[in-house]
Amino acid sequence: MARLLYRLGRTAYLRWPLVLVGWLIVAISVGAVAATFSKPMSDSFSIPGIPSERAGELQEELFGQVPDAFDHAGVTVVVAAPEGEKLSAYEDEIARLIDDLGQVPQMPAETGLVDPVLAAAGLTAQLLEAAEEAGTPTDVAEANAAALSPLSEDGRVGLLSFTFDVASVMEVDSETRAALIDVLDETADRTGLAVAANGNGMASMEDIGLTAELIGIAVALGVLVLTFGSLVAAGMPILTAVFGVGLGLAGITAMTALMDIGSTTPMLATMLGLAVGIDYALFILARYRAELPHHDDRAEAVGVAVGTAGSAVVFAGLTVLIALAALSVVRIPFLTAMGLAAAATVLVAVLVALTLIPAVLGMTKSKAFGGVVRRYRPRIEHGRVLNNGVRWARFVGRAPVAVLLIATFALVALAVPLKGLHLAFPTDATAPVETTQRQASDLVADAFGPGREAPMLLVVDAGDVADESRPEAYGEVIAWAADRDNVSNVQIVAMNEDGSGAQILLTPSTGPDQVATEDLLASLRGGQAGIETDTGTEVGVTGLTAITVDVSERLADALPVYLAVVIGLAFVLLMIVFRSILVPLTATLGFLLSVLATLGATVAVFSNGAFGLMEGQPIVSFMPIFLIGVVFGLAMDYQVFLVSRIREAYVHGMTPREAVVDGFRNSARVVTAAAVIMASVFAAFMLIDEPVVRSMGFALAAAIIFDAFVVRMALIPAVMYLLGERAWWLPAWLDRLLPNVDIEGASLERPAPVAAETREPVLV
16 A cells, blocks of 8 residues: 555656646546536425335325425415504405515516415405304314414414425526515615514525634634745645535535435535545655655655555544445434435545645645744654654553543533533524524414414325225314314314325424424324224325434334444444454444444533523434444544554654654544544534534534544554554454454565755754
């Protein structure tokens, strides 16, 4: 491996024009494919085989094509009169609002919008008339009308619902949403009414990451300037990482031609691509600078740097790729797409670091470390650099047991809030309070009850029931559903032409993100077999609320399988890299501690409202599984870079204790810089108002901090000190089976520093 990468790095340095042109051709080609064949991204989170998906298929069989619950671009405009007044006093203002809404781009030609006061009166009259013909009690008909009414019981709040004239949510233009909000604001200013809008059609993931990306890049640039003391060197990892991310995003856009890609995928790929792209370039560039005193020929120094640090980059990247690609094992389509897209971006980052960085060094040559703003003048002790990495390693070595216990206790304490973990999908009710979606949701919950935004749809197939017995069967299903706890209303809202199928709307008393609503769904599913036997029907429960709950449960069930696959594959990979059993084992156990602490801290901040930073809300359902995948890969990055330098020193004859110190001497500073950069890139995404991205940014930043600084910098060296020679134990039979990848570069010649007495130390 080291010899192969050595030749690759040296060739890229010497043939830099060809490498640069090659990358340019690749970028243009991928961009052209993306521009020509790409399709809109989707917001669908459906999973084949979940109960709500099967119920949806039954609904299509009985009633024909139905819109995707996630990708349906519906909007509900909520209009509220001032306290103590009624909407009926604002007839002209409502009429003008309806006219203005009709002028919004992408509105259907016939909006079908009607004044909520008139619509409510018409609906009530219709239902009362139908109830009289069917012999339904008047109070039941009135309750059913109230459950469907677009006007609140006190006449103060009304609803105007429509669907944008687009095929999916992602086709709704940002200009359309802006125009709609302008109409709402103008109406509120003119009339004194409270006007807001929510629904899938108002959700947008466009252009939300630019500020966060710029902040992350700015922090990374500052850290790199401090690390290298050179403006030119600091700019290289930034430029190559941005190029890699751009190429990766173009590739993701091109992938939409072959598979459905979720709207959050580019954001997550950007976070990962920037972070690992900068880090991988940093490791190779730092190693190149450290090799310069050993060589007269810069091409030779680049070759050795890519052969050593590049080997670590390859295996670190492989752990990330394994963790992300293994998301396909859980057989959840949207998560598979996210994992593969992010993995492709990481793969690009690895290739860029191995080839584009050497090519840029070949282009800049002696100016690679130009623009000096700070000279590095370390203290020398017994011919070796004495830096903070050495001081810290020696500090840990004086009391490894105490450091081990303190680090472990701290991580376990942070994990305690995890016992209150509640997974769900974000809703308008959990959106930031300043958004129109949240304001609309609050108005609806206050006026109609929180369950109005958490409806469930019972699909009943009575095809095997005699025609004359079907009304009775439907009535039994309604009575059975209404008898569940936490049910506000149950009624038939549609029947197919021959009467063999019915759609029954169930309105809970609680909101979509509350545990009681999930318990209600579980109760319905638990009694489903019984009611089917009693009535001879087939019953399914679907709708957005049911789908999100089913997705959350499937994700939770898939987590153990995913964790086993990722840890198993990565353990084998690390065993090959380090020629040890105990080192991969401690690396894995340390990761488990850091990820549990991360999840605990995320629950404390986002669900429990710790420090008043966030309102309490559930954690997005795919957070744990995606966090584990991403963080495991990134944690192994630091494990590989740090411990590979320790093993390199050990292989070259140092004692285990000396090897730990020397490993920190040569890698702690760079690993620290890389961790700060990565954490900063992730943390910058907390500035975004989108709850999913904000929580992911926090969790990933916290995970990097816990894993890099607590686990890799404290817990792992403490364990290495305690294990001593045993850390590198490997059974002889297993040693013969495992391939020798030479990540330490033992096969490369390592000459002494050239004219060391006349040159400044350049170790980073």
